[in-house]
Amino acid sequence: MTMMPEHDAEVVIAGAGPAGLWLAAELRLAGVPTIVLEQAPERGPYTRGLGVHARTLEVLAMRGAADTLVRQGRKMPRWHFGMLPSLVDFSVLDTPFPFVLAYPQPLLEDLLERRATELGTTVLRGYTVTGLSQDESSVRIEAACPSGPRAFTASFAVGCDGAHSTVREAAGIGFPGTDSSLFGYLGDVTLDAPPEHGTVTIASRGGTLIIAPLPDGRFRVSGFDPKGQDPGVTLTINRLRASVQRAAGRDFGLRDATWMSRFGNATRQAENYRSGRVLLAGDAAHIHMPAGGVGLNVAVQDAMNLGWKLAAVVQDRAADDLLDTYHAERHPVGADLLNNTLAQTALIAAFSAEGLALRDVLADLMNRTPDMSAHLAADMSGLAVSYPPADLAAHPLTGQRAPDQPADGTSLFPLLADGRAVLLDFRGTLDRAVKTARDLGIPTRTADAWPGQHDVGAAIIRPDGYVWWATEHADDTVTAALHALGARFP
Ligand SMILES: Cc1cc2nc3c(=O)[nH]c(=O)nc-3n(C[C@H](O)[C@H](O)[C@H](O)COP(=O)(O)OP(=O)(O)OC[C@H]3O[C@@H](n4cnc5c(N)ncnc54)[C@H](O)[C@@H]3O)c2cc1C
Structure with missing residues (x-):
């Protein structure tokens, strides 16, 4: 849909936390007019989130935005699960970032805001969203502004306004769960x-x-x-x-x-991450005990999943139902996060003789079973996240995270810097497919071989670094797939 002249922006985001700022940057990368409304006149100095996990660093690296963090942060190869005495070993992870990075949240937000504004986002501080309404073609966002009440109109609104999200409430999205008891x-x-x-x-x-x-x-x-x-x-x-x-x-x-x-330890999750023209990301969509330092990371990864999809729908490059895949893919990730932090809370609050014994047994198991530690590291780091396809006949790589493998004389992540999908050609035989891809605005890059055991002739990597589609065969199959998927790609 094209922007209505009376709209203030295509997308209005409530909240300039990690979710809102990364989403704004992703939308602007695709050229979507975006405004962020933030209630705080200036950023608070205190560090809530401290641990930046591997998948977040990979996400930032895909856009060339990880270097400063990695240079300035403190690398922690071992980090806790449930405050158990044996720490989880993150150094075994297969990623350019095999550690948890201690990096204060306000500094990370500074960095994200700089990127978002450099790309052209307007961040309005001192603007508190107070309500919204939507119809078939637009969303109207009410805000208390320094000059008084004001309404903004947009094609979509996204609530990145944290645990007490006004957007979530105004959109009537349920937030079932439990209040704090510990x-x-x-x-x-x-x-x-x-x-x-x-x-x-x-x-x-x-x-x-x-x-x-x-x-x-x-x-x-x-x-x-x-x-x-x-x-x-x-x-x-x-x-x-x-x-x-x-x-x-x-x-x-x-x-x-x-x-x-x-x-x-309040633990709640939005029933739906989308209601018509309103979407939710980050703490607005899920809250939990901050155990294991994962919330900020999931917030950024929500935004990464949503950004390219929302841009493609707003710019009429994809059908509206692409946005439904945001809920379908990210709600289960949020549910896993809640489950993981509930389990950690049980361990953290285990003081009885039985509880302490359970902690000892688990810690011992973790010491003696490196696989257990490796699985926990993969889960907490976000590297284990995948989006399994509904089509059981799909190639086994479909929906899997694409590692930063060698490609086109560099590696995959830098090839995703402009936020567009990439077609990887592993055999150099994609003559017709290359032309189709070019017509669809998808660059083709040559690559040696997919890491590991998979037999892959070609793969299309989504802008957020997951495999959209892969095949063992070449040209004809890829050309057909590109035609089938073409309308969906930035
Ligand atoms: C003690 C503690 C330690 C933590 N440690 C970690 C950690 O180590 N690692 C980790 O990953 N996570 C950690 N977290 C969690 C992390 O801080 C959050 O998950 C993260 O901030 C979520 O980002 P967000 O952008 O979704 O929301 P927020 O960061 O909460 O941002 C929401 C923004 O929206 C604004 N806002 C709210 N209402 C409105 C409105 N009506 N109108 C306009 N603006 C509005 C707020 O001012 C805020 O700027 C911790 C949390 C706590 C409390």
Whole structure:
């Protein structure tokens, strides 16, 4: 559909967090007029999200936006699951980024906002979305602006406005789940007597605790104190020190907190990620205990999945039902995230003799069974995510993550920098298909062989780095597939 002249933008995004900013950048990469409305006049200084996982780094790398992060962040090859004493080993992951990167969320948001605005996004700060309505052709977004109330119109609105999403509520999308019943704590502090080795987890009858180094030399202490469960009590440095002391039997010389906060285990997921012209991404679509540091990552990956699809629909390059695949693909990922964090919460809050024994048994299993650690790493890093096709006859690679394999004298990720699909030709025999692909605006690149055991003659890689279609055969099959899929591709 073409933009109606009275529209303020094709897409209005509520919320300039990681989801909203990455989505805006993706839409602008495709040339979609996009406005972001953000209620906060300026970005807060505190670090909620700290751990950036491998798939997020891959997503950023596909657009040439990972280098600064990787240079400035602190690489942690081992990270926790459920604050178990054995850490999960991320160094075994088959990715250019086999680690969890400690990188403060405000710095990441700075970077994402810079990219979004450089690509032409308008980010309006001090604009609070208060409601919306939609009809067949547009969405009207009400906002409280510095100059008073104002309405914006757009073809689509996306709620990236966090856990208490106004967009979700105004669109009437249910958010079933459970409220917080357990409360953790965190403090970003100086430790005069820090643990000797990087990240440390501790559990005792007095509580669970993780101590992780921050990139600036301070530490994040985060944990769960069975005696600190009154949500009405404000966290002070003395209470934080007492909780750490109870769990660890010492306080590590803890002082000078720059930020202290408590968090709960509320666990909810939007029933649908789409209602007509309104979509949801990130915390607006799913909330959970921030265990294992995954929420921000899933938010960015939601946005990556949605961006190219929304751009293609807005620009009339794809049928509207392409947008339904956003819910179909990302809702199960959100459900897995909730399940994973619920399991971690059970371990974090396990203080009975039985609970502590369960933790010991699991930690021991993880030590003795590297596969178990590797599976957890693949899940938490986002690398295990795939979008299995409904068509059982599809090539086994369909819907799988495309690794950063050698291609066209470089590697796959840089070939995706402009946000367009790529046809990989593994045999150099795609004469007719190459022409069809060119007509559809899909560049063709030569590649040696798909890594691993798969027999692949050609594969089409989606703009978000998953295999859209693959074949063992060549030319004719690819040409036919391109014709069938053509209308769907940027
Ligand atoms: C203590 C803690 C530690 C965490 N640690 C990690 C970690 O290590 N790794 C990780 O991946 N995740 C972590 N998370 C989770 C992570 O912070 C979130 O999942 C992430 O911020 C979600 O991004 P988002 O863009 O969806 O939402 P948000 O970051 O919440 O952004 C939403 C934005 O929308 C704005 N907004 C809200 N309402 C409106 C409105 N009506 N109008 C306009 N704007 C609005 C808000 O001001 C905000 O800027 C942690 C969370 C907590 C609480």
